[in-house]
Amino acid sequence: xxxxxxxxxxxxxxxxxxxxxxxxxxxxxxxxxxxxxxxxxxxxxxxxxxxxxxxxxxxxxxxxxxxxxxxxxxxxxxxxxxxxxxxxxxxxxxxxxxxxxxxxxxxxxxxxxxxxxxxxxxxxxxxxxxxxxxxxxxxxxxxxxxxxxxxxxxxxxxxxxxxxxxxxxxxxxxxxxxxxxxxxxxxxxxxxxxxxxxxxxxxxxxxxxxxxxxxxxxxxxxxxxxxxxxxxxxxxxxxxxxxxxxxxxxxxxxxxxxxxxxxxxxxxxxxxxxxxxxxxxxxxxxxxxxxxxxxxxxxxxxxxxxxxxxxxxxxxxxxxxxxxxxxx
Amino acid sequence: xxxxxxxxxxxxxxxxxxxxxxxxxxxxxxxxxxxxxxxxxxxxxxxxxxxxxxxxxxxxxxxxxxxxxxxxxxxxxxxxxxxxxxxxxxxxxxxxxxxxxxxxxxxxxxxxxxxxxxxxxxxxxxxxxxxxxxxxxxxxxxxxxxxxxxxxxxxxxxxxxxxxxxxxxxxxxxxxxxxxxxxxxxxxxxxxxxxxxxxxxxxxxxxxxxxxxxxxxxxxxxxxxxxxxxxxxxxxxxxxxxxxxxxxxxxxxxxxxxxxxxxxxxxxxxxxxxxxxxxxxxxxxxxxxxxxxxxxxxxxxxxxxxxxxxxxxxxxxxxxxxxxxxxx
Numbered sequence: 001x002x003x004x005x006x007x008x009x010x011x012x013x014x015x016x017x018x019x020x021x022x023x024x025x026x027x028x029x030x031x032x033x034x035x036x037x038x039x040x041x042x043x044x045x046x047x048x049x050x051x052x053x054x055x056x057x058x059x060x061x062x063x064x065x066x067x068x069x070x071x072x073x074x075x076x077x078x079x080x081x082x083x084x085x086x087x088x089x090x091x092x093x094x095x096x097x098x099x100x101x102x103x104x105x106x107x108x109x110x111x112x113x114x115x116x117x118x119x120x121x122x123x124x125x126x127x128x129x130x131x132x133x134x135x136x137x138x139x140x141x142x143x144x145x146x147x148x149x150x151x152x153x154x155x156x157x158x159x160x161x162x163x164x165x166x167x168x169x170x171x172x173x174x175x176x177x178x179x180x181x182x183x184x185x186x187x188x189x190x191x192x193x194x195x196x197x198x199x200x201x202x203x204x205x206x207x208x209x210x211x212x213x214x215x216x217x218x219x220x221x222x223x224x225x226x227x228x229x230x231x232x233x234x235x236x237x238x239x240x241x242x243x244x245x246x247x248x249x250x251x252x253x254x255x256x257x258x259x260x261x262x263x264x265x266x267x268x269x270x271x272x273x274x275x276x277x278x279x280x281x282x283x284x285x286x287x288x289x290x291x292x293x294x295x296x297x298x299x300x301x302x303x304x305x306x307x308x309x310x311x312x313x314x315x316x317x318x319x320x321x322x323x324x325x326x327x328x
Numbered sequence: 329x330x331x332x333x334x335x336x337x338x339x340x341x342x343x344x345x346x347x348x349x350x351x352x353x354x355x356x357x358x359x360x361x362x363x364x365x366x367x368x369x370x371x372x373x374x375x376x377x378x379x380x381x382x383x384x385x386x387x388x389x390x391x392x393x394x395x396x397x398x399x400x401x402x403x404x405x406x407x408x409x410x411x412x413x414x415x416x417x418x419x420x421x422x423x424x425x426x427x428x429x430x431x432x433x434x435x436x437x438x439x440x441x442x443x444x445x446x447x448x449x450x451x452x453x454x455x456x457x458x459x460x461x462x463x464x465x466x467x468x469x470x471x472x473x474x475x476x477x478x479x480x481x482x483x484x485x486x487x488x489x490x491x492x493x494x495x496x497x498x499x500x501x502x503x504x505x506x507x508x509x510x511x512x513x514x515x516x517x518x519x520x521x522x523x524x525x526x527x528x529x530x531x532x533x534x535x536x537x538x539x540x541x542x543x544x545x546x547x548x549x550x551x552x553x554x555x556x557x558x559x560x561x562x563x564x565x566x567x568x569x570x571x572x573x574x575x576x577x578x579x580x581x582x583x584x585x586x587x588x589x590x591x592x593x594x595x596x597x598x599x600x601x602x603x604x605x606x607x608x609x610x611x612x613x614x615x616x617x618x619x620x621x622x623x624x625x626x627x628x629x630x631x632x633x634x635x636x637x638x639x640x641x642x643x644x645x646x647x648x649x650x651x652x653x654x655x656x
Contacts, residue, residue: 039622047621050558100489108491158486161428163436230378293375294367299626 005320021066028059029079033104035086049104053091053117057098057124060084061184064127077131084128084137091121096147115155118148119177123184130187141188148181149197169220169232172209175201176244179251186254198251205244206261215267216275217241218290231296234289238276239307245269246314249321266318270326273311278303284311333648349394356387357407361432363414377432381419381445385426385452388412389512392455405459412456412465419449420468424475443483446476447505451512458515469516476509477525495556497548500537503529504572507579514582526579533572534589543595544603545569546618559624562617566604567635573597574642577649594646598654601639606631612639 027044028036038055039048063080067073090106092098097112098121112118122144129137152174154160162169182189182197208225209217219240220232227233245265252262276284284307287300319327355372356364366383367376391408395401418434420426425440426449440446450472457465480502482488490497510517510525536553537545547568548560555561573593580590604612612635615628647655 041622047619048557048559099491103494107494109494111489111491113489159489161439161441161487163427163439166431166435166437229376231376291375294369298630298632302626304626 005316008316017070024059025075025079029082030104034082034089034106035104036083050101050109051086051090051104051106052101053087053098054100054114054120056083056087056091057117057120060087060124061120061127064124064131067131068127080128080131081134084125084132084134087121087124088136088140096143097151098144111159113156113159115148115151116173116177118144118151119181122148123181126185126188138188141185145181145185145189145193148178152178167228167230168223169228170204170208170223172205172217172219172221172240172244175204175209176240176247179205179244179247183247183251183254195255198255199257202248202251202257202261205248206264209244210264210268212264214271215264216271217244217268227290231289234291234293235295235297236272236275236288236290237286238272238284238288239286239304239310241272242269242307242314243310245272246310246317249314249317253321262321266322266324266327269311269314269318276307284308333644336644345398352387353403353407357410358432362410362417362434364411378429378437379414379418379432379434380429381415381426382428382442382448384411384415384419385445385448388415388452389448389455392452392459395459396455408456408459412453412460412462415449415452416464416468424471425479426472439487441484441487443476443479444501444505446472446479447509450476451509454513454516466516469513473509473513473517473521476506480506495558496551497556497560498532498536498551500533500545500547500549500568500572503532503537504568504575507533507572507575511575511579511582523583526583527585530576530579530585530589533576534592537572538592538596540592542599543592544599545572545596555618559617562619562621563623563625564600564603564616564618565614566600566612566616567614567632567638569600570597570635570642571638573600574638574645577642577645581649590649594650594652594655597639597642597646604635612636 023044027040027046028038030037030049035051035056036059037046037049038052038059039046039050041047060080060083063076063083067076067080086106090102090108093108093112098117099108099112100110100114100117102108122141125137125141125144128134129141151157155174178197178201182194182201186194205217208221211218216236218227219235219237222228222233245268249262249265251257252259273284276288278285278301283303285300286302286304286307287295287297289295315327318324351372355368355374356366358365358377363379363384364387365374365377366380366387367374367378369375388408388411391404391411395404395408414434418430418436421436421440426445427436427440428438428442428445430436450469453465453469453472456462457469479485483502506525506529510522510529514522533545536549537547539546544564546555547563547565550556550561573596577590577593579585580587601612604616606613606629611631613628614630614632614635615623615625617623643655646652
């Protein structure tokens with residue numbers, strides 16, 4: 001590769017601001033019923049009108065972030081407000097839990113069984129609060145952030161299908177998203193709560209999920225960090241581990257912490273790319289069994305866009321922070 | 329194709345009895361902890377020891393069926409008994425609901441959220457009761473059959489994530505498996521209950537799921553048979569429809585009923601193969617959107633073994649019952 005970082009940065013920036021974002025500005029706004037259309041074909045036609053709260057909240061986050069970090073365009077803030085208004089009105093139940101999806105008009109379709117929805121809602125409202133100064137958005141972000149922490153030991157609640165006690169497993173996805181969430185609510189949630197969340201999550205990742213010998217992270221481990229020999233215990237999602245690592249590098253870079261962890265994170269990024277790499281067709285596999293046994297997930301050998309985007313982001317951050325040539 | 333039905337029958341029979349079944353007899357019996365290993369690689373090595381109740385019950389069914397319909401080999405009845413004993417002891421909770429999976433030793437792992445598990449347990453115990461004359465197996469089959477019917481309007485119980493009322497949908501999978509189940513418990517469950525279950529299910533399929541214009545079946549419809557324009561409403565699983573059709577042909581052939589329905593079933597088999605066919609790479613797709621929009625299921629374009637097996641079975645039955653040349 002002959003690009004340097006500033007050329008790449010210009011390339012991605014131009015693609016984002018001249019192609020991706022204008023497409024969403026033009027096609028995704030539901031001016032009739034509020035919120036956004038997110039099922040768009042390549043021409044911008046809407047092929048489904050259901051509103052998935054993950055995607056509504058991610059779009060509020062995106063346009064709020066653009067307004068704050070790229071340029072204070074009124075149009076961008078208006079788009080963020082458009083989604084935030086819909087979410088305030090239709091996205092949340094009486095106890096402050098976020099539905100998984102609602103109809104185009106905002107009637108709830110799928111119950112708030114998915115804890116990650118709440119994480120994305122908190123991130124969206126935090127960025128929107130910072131962009132708009134809307135104090136109600138701040139309240140929603142803080143309340144949702146605390147609700148996420150309150151639910152973290154039993155995120156699926158009554159929808160949990162695991163029988164308690166037989167094979168307790170902890171998932172890397174929880175501390176992973178908490179590091180990301182804490183980074184995103186800075187300036188909205190009190191610093192002390194942010195720092196505690198990041199410290200606890202990084203400690204959990206490094207003591208339970210990080211494998212000091214293999215220098216990768218596992219996705220599911222027993223509460224003592226051991227590895228039950230079962231489908232869930234053996235499965236690795238390279239994209240998840242890579243994501244976790246860059247969130248941690250970013251947290252340590254921003255708030256300080258043990259710099260030696262950054263090197264471990266970069267090792268894991270490089271090793272997870274290698275572990276997940278498809279040597280025949282290239283690209284990073286979605287799932288791979290640590291002992292190379294067949295995964296139960298039918299989609300295990302697919303090459304997902306998000307896995308590759310997270311990898312590019314992780315390598316760019318790893319390179320810019322450490323200068324390590326194996327991240328170029 | 330130049331095969332005739334009796335050549336094909338000899339081919340499949342030899343493959344089943346000389347290759348497939350001996351493999352399972354040799355490698356799948358867990359002599360130490362009871363039940364069966366079902367995660368076997370091509371050499372017969374066990375790569376996971378968790379026991380999924382679907383598969384345990386299907387294996388009890390298979391060896392009981394072989395004993396009853398192929399040859400009264402003691403070894404086959406013993407294998408069926410081996411699995412039935414494990415299931416009696418470990419497969420079911422105090423209310424008669426079947427767990428989804430248990431550990432190798434039989435400790436429950438995943439709660440009884442999956443109503444199809446109960447269907448397969450009832451089928452397994454019914455066949456085993458008929459093979460063995462074990463009256464306890466008869467009791468379990470009858471009790472589970474009635475429990476399945478009792479749960480049919482709310483199969484997932486508290487694990488249901490749909491918000492009630494917003495977009496009620498009925499799934500073809502429920503009447504489909506009830507036709508199959510009713511066929512499999514003949515001789516164990518009183519005839520009157522079997523006939524009523526089959527009649528009700530066929531009526532539901534033909535009035536709600538069968539499309540008289542397109543001559544295919546839909547997978548999910550509104551309670552009035554209309555088609556909500558949403559991911560679930562638009563999705564068709566050709567393998568499901570094909571399976572439903574041959575269950576219905578078999579039920580009408582065995583118990584009598586409206587013969588005109590058989591022609592509709594054969595039409596749907598042929599049309600669903602065509603609708604699901606991948607013209608580029610051949611084979612039948614797992615999922616296809618009726619309006620050709622992108623499905624949410626990542627695995628939508630995979631070619632699953634069960635879809636193709638059900639299709640072969642359906643075509644063989646359709647051909648033998650109607651002689652229609654488009655089924656050859």
